[in-house]
């Protein structure tokens with residue numbers, strides 16, 4: 001079944017990213033998580049065995065040519081079979097356009113094309129206080145980050161053993177309104193502190209998630225040692241600026257639109273500052289999607 005890719009066969013090109021595979025995956029289940037927001041489970045053991053928190057994969061329908069190009073989605077988490085072996089992946093998505101509208105109708109047993117794992121993923125969390133800051137669907141990469149940091153799950157092949165674990169782990173999660181809060185029950189774990197904000201005040205802090213971050217940065221008892229962030233670009237820009245002004249290292253996971261996902265089309269370039277201070281363009285799909293915020297011009 002793998003390699004059958006009639007409308008858009010990327011099987012040779014996927015070889016450009018050594019660990020990536022292209023295969024036919026099978027839809028296992030679909031759950032509505034929040035307004036316009038779904039969790040989709042795909043059976044794809046090979047990718048599930050390898051993928052690391054913060055990495056992503058590309059997805060497209062198995063049949064037809066519309067849309068022709070795959071779309072990128074981040075790992076939410078892997079799931080395992082009865083013997084505890086990785087069997088597939090869960091991811092969360094918001095319906096915004098052509099493919100995501102089709103995906104909302106995908107039913108169990110449907111076959112889809114997937115290639116991955118792709119991208120660099122988040123760095124290891126280290127010790128100290130790791131604060132994850134999420135906006136909207138940007139919360140999805142943090143479930144696997146949190147579960148790995150809390151020693152609830154391991155990822156990668158060979159299995160990654162974290163050299164250090166955070167002494168404190170927190171998630172600041174902001175959405176427009178309470179009907180968009182997605183997956184909160186999945187995140188609820190001993191050892192993970194969660195603060196919620198809504199723009200309209202319908203749940204949690206009334207205001208932007210960046211206000212929660214500013215409050216933590218200003219309070220020595222809550223100040224993070226490291227920030228991981230994913231969300232809409234203006235929010236990530238604000239988080240990067242706050243982190244820099246408080247001298248806290250920060251990594252941003254970019255959601256740049258992508259056409260190929262494995263480095264050949266250059267549709268995903270972003271401006272990145274090199275070690276020598278010079279600006280250059282980097283492909284988000286292979287050199288990201290996670291970048292240290294001080295290297296980016298958002």
Ligand SMILES: Cc1cc2nc3c(=O)[nH]c(=O)nc-3n(C[C@H](O)[C@H](O)[C@H](O)COP(=O)(O)OP(=O)(O)OC[C@H]3O[C@@H](n4cnc5c(N)ncnc54)[C@H](O)[C@@H]3O)c2cc1C
Pocket residue numbers: 056067071072073074075091092093094095096097098099100101137140141254255256257258289
């Ligand atoms: C590394 C990475 C990980 C991602 N992870 C997730 C995830 O876990 N869950 C999720 O819901 N989405 C995620 N995204 C965004 C996701 O890829 C887009 O929502 C998806 O491509 C939309 O496809 P579509 O065919 O439905 O929309 P299209 O028909 O392609 O586009 C509809 C409209 O949305 C705009 N658009 C397309 N892509 C983006 C984007 N990335 N950001 C802002 N606007 C965009 C288009 O310009 C267009 O106006 C991720 C993106 C990247 C790069």
Ligand code: FES
Pocket residue numbers: 257258259260261262263264265266267268269283284285286
């Ligand atoms: S998406 Fe093609 S080079 Fe990055």
